[in-house]
Amino acid sequence: MKATPNHNKRIANLTCASVFPHYITKVEKKDRTKDELHKVIEWLTGNDENQIDKVVEEKVTFQIFFERATLHPNAGLIKGVICGYRIDELENELTIQVRYLDKLVDEIARGRKMEKILRQA
DSSP states (O other): OOOOHHHHHHHHHOBHHHHHHHHHHHHHHTTOOHHHHHHHHHHHHOOOHHHHHHHHHTTOBHHHHHHHOOOOTTGGGOOSEETTEEGGGOOOHHHHHHHHHHHHHHHHHTTOOHHHHTTOO
16 A cells, blocks of 8 residues: 555554543553553653653644654564565655554564564564
8 A cells, every 4th residue: 555645644643642541541552561562652852751751741743653663673574564664665764663663563463572562583
């Protein structure tokens, strides 16, 4: 599926507060923890749990969230399809970053081992 400019704009304007609770629900339904979710978000963005909570509280958009983030050097190793989009075929940098996060959350929920999710040797 090809991401449209409208799709990219919608993603940029989504608030972390509107999405992160769904991430928590998704991982907890699969007997994973909020701590694991925070660990993955911290690995990808450099934001610790306190920073994540602040972003949610302030209703920061994904655009601002990722502008402030320092993406992990191994983030480019995140591949595959998420939400109908093949990550390595996306062109918009922000949409790619958000889909990286979506993919990591999906991997937690699917029971993948943390060292695999965090792209460790």
